[in-house]
Amino acid sequence: MNVSELVNIAIILLLVATIVTLLSRWLRVPYVTGLVLAGLAITELLPRRIGLNDSLILNLFLPILIFEAAINTDISRLRSTIKPIALLAGPGVLICSAVTSILLKFILGLNWTAALLAGVILAITDTVSVIAVFKEVAVPSRLSTIVEGESLFNDGIALVLFSLIVKFHAAGSLTILDGMQELFVVIVGGTLIGLAVGYLSTGLFVRSDEPLSSILLTVAVALGAFQIGQFLSVSGAVAVVVAGLIVGTVGLSDNVSASTRLTLLSFWESIAFGVNSFIFLLIGLEIDLITLWRNLPAVLLAIVAYQAGRILSIYPLLALVSWFDRPIPWRWQHVLFFGNIKGSLSMALALSIPGTVTGREQLIAIVFGIVLLSLLGQGLSLPWSVKKLQLSESSASHQKIEELQAQLITAKAAQDELDTLLKTGILPKAVYEEMRSNYQVQVATAEKSLREFYNRRSDEFDGESNKFIQLDAIRRRLLLAEKGALNEAMRKRIISEEIVRERLRKIDEQLLKLEDD
Known part of the structure; x- marks a missing residue:
């Protein structure tokens, strides 16, 4: 494709994305669903057929979206909801992947490698669609934080599992102990890289404090952390998440001027919106309705399989939360289940399945069909479901x-x-x-x-x-500040661990008594 054709296609996509965004606001439907429908409709208008490129999504689009979500995440709220997030993004992904894989193996007759890859691919949720609904329908901030936090770490864990299965397929054998050891190394390695890149960049932020150079620096941090992680064979996605959280918390602190913070956050909001617009348009362009129709029975059975996996990873795990943290209300759990929408990352991973995997083409067709039906069905019904649940x-x-x-x-x-x-x-x-x-x-x-x-x-x-x-939200922030101060005093050996543990237990009891916000 020459430069002239590429420019013409970009112009068409930009115009379509603008029109769809305006119509979505007027019709009050999620804009991502509108973009997918528009992509299906304009396929014949383009001078040349284009589609998703898995390398482009994984190496460029994914780091941008993860970093934008991370720098806008309030780390104090993330810390207060880390227990349910850890359950959903850790054991939750494993349970969902395992249940989905087993069902697909016996329902569709896939081989184990294809079934395991499909299970991991379908364990990923597309938070863009869910958060777009949250902007239109008010939900408790704790629920929104859980959804965003699960997505941040869910993508990283799923990518690691996908890589392990591909490596197992290439090697021919891999013990469970070796797999768990590699999973640990990959996640810890990604975390360490994210910490290093994040903290190294924060010093440059404070010294420069200039909007344009700060934008360039954050782009380098987002893409660089991912590439360093990939180069060192650890999780690039986890590295980007950690680096983004550090930049958003430490880098954009009070030491940076308000104009720099505003310019930087506005840039990342715009670039993330643009990337999402292109991705969902390309999803519509990539899907072949004839192929979808041929594989419709398999697609519907796969939807039943991954929804069963999601049920078993949501309700039982979140029932355990009440043992050590504030319980998650049933209505919130329903939103986490209904919001199990699939998106671009699932399609990118499907395209990156090695050609040596038996049934690869069928698997790609099934995943593409699931993404389309998920965006249309759940994407359109989610706002109605959230309103009916009367969350706030x-x-x-x-x-x-x-x-x-x-x-x-x-x-x-x-x-x-x-x-x-x-x-x-x-x-x-x-x-x-x-x-x-x-x-x-x-x-x-x-x-x-x-x-x-x-x-x-x-x-x-x-x-x-x-x-x-009752000012519950303010009281919660104050209690969390008390916990932070106690932990810091214990770390510096100012107060003995015995005294701190008792105080922390009392603070946790007070936190459990507060209403969920």
Whole structure:
């Protein structure tokens, strides 16, 4: 394909993506589903047929999407939900893969290698579609964090398992002990690379503090961490996740100016949106409806198989969470099950199956069919399902409190930036005082109104939930801060481990009593 054809195709795809995004907002349907349908419709309009390239997705698109999700993840919230996330992304992926593989082996008659590869491929969830729904339908922030966190680590674990199965197929034999040992080495190695790349880059952030160079640096970190991991035969996906979390938490700290943070986050939001738009359009272009129709019975049976695996990896595992953490409500578990949507990574892994695997073409056709039906069926029904579950009802007082909190947050942030401008000599003191006083009026107004809300009795709110009056979310953050301080004191040997353990136990009891937010 020459450059002229490539430019023409890119122009068509950009125009289609723009139109689909606008129509999706108007029709209130997930834009990723609209993009797939558009891809199916415009195949004949392109000067040359194009499709997904597994190397392009795994080496370019995947690191970009993982890094963007990681830098936008609040590590304090991730830490507070790490137990259910670890269960879902670790044992959950293994259980789902195993159950799906066994069912596919006996239902479709696949050989063990093909069945195991299919099980891993179908254990991956596409969080882009689920998070797009969460932006339209309000859900508790803890649930959103669990979904995002599971996806971050789910992709990495699935890629590692896929590589192990391919290596087993090439070698002809691999013991369970060797497999577990390699799995451990690959994950730990990826984590160490992510830590090294992430912390090395944070020093450059603070020193440069310039938006354009920071953008280039983060792109280098995202792609570099993945490639270093692949080169050293460890998990590049895990390396990108860890590096992204460090950059988002440490690199974009208060030592970096607000303008740099805003520019950087806006860039990554835009690039992730663009990548997702291209990916889902290419999914539509790649799928052949005639081939799908021929393999429809096998596709439907495979959907039953991976949904059975998802059920057994969600409900039993999350039932265990109540033994050592805040329980996960049933309605949340239903969302995690309904949100089991397949996407581009599943298709990329299907395309990268070695040609020596028996039944490769049938497997690719089945995975492609599953992705299409998943995006159309679950993608369109998920918003309705989330609304029916009534996960969080937004009341008038709830909205008022959030508006006041937004006013308070923005005014204080502006005051902090004014202080910086004054210290650096950019702003004269007279202008500084005038502008700061204007923001102080907003701060005082918001604080007074919030204080009145918090001091009212719960019966003044017409019987609605007084969760916001009890300030559970704020109390949780304070308790987590206490835990962090205790662990740090124990690490520095300021306080004995016996005292710290007892205090931590009491704090955990208080956390369990709080309402889920």
